[in-house]
Amino acid sequence: MASRLQSVRDSVREALKAMLASLGTYYLTFTLEQMRTILTRGYQLHVLSFTTHTLLHSIDNTPDHGYVDDALPVLFRVCNMR
Numbered sequence: 001m002a003s004r005l006q007s008v009r010d011s012v013r014e015a016l017k018a019m020l021a022s023l024g025t026y027y028l029t030f031t032l033e034q035m036r037t038i039l040t041r042g043y044q045l046h047v048l049s050f051t052t053h054t055l056l057h058s059i060d061n062t063p064d065h066g067y068v069d070d071a072l073p074v075l076f077r078v079c080n081m082r
Helices: 006-023 025-038 043-058 065-080
Strands: none
Touching: 006 025, 006 043, 025 043, 025 065, 043 065
């Protein structure tokens, strides 16, 4: 995900969306924490925020969307970039 190529970023986002769709939103917290560990500075912070938005938008209509509540502390850290 740390690649500067837009095509690589798009394909990784699609893979993450597919992963969450098949595994369920239970893994949202883990996914976000791993992304926060990898994407730490400069343009990567924008990639982190945009990918987080994309993942949240993709789970909008899933039946187990209650797991988003568990991810709130990580989401706040992503929003504050800390």
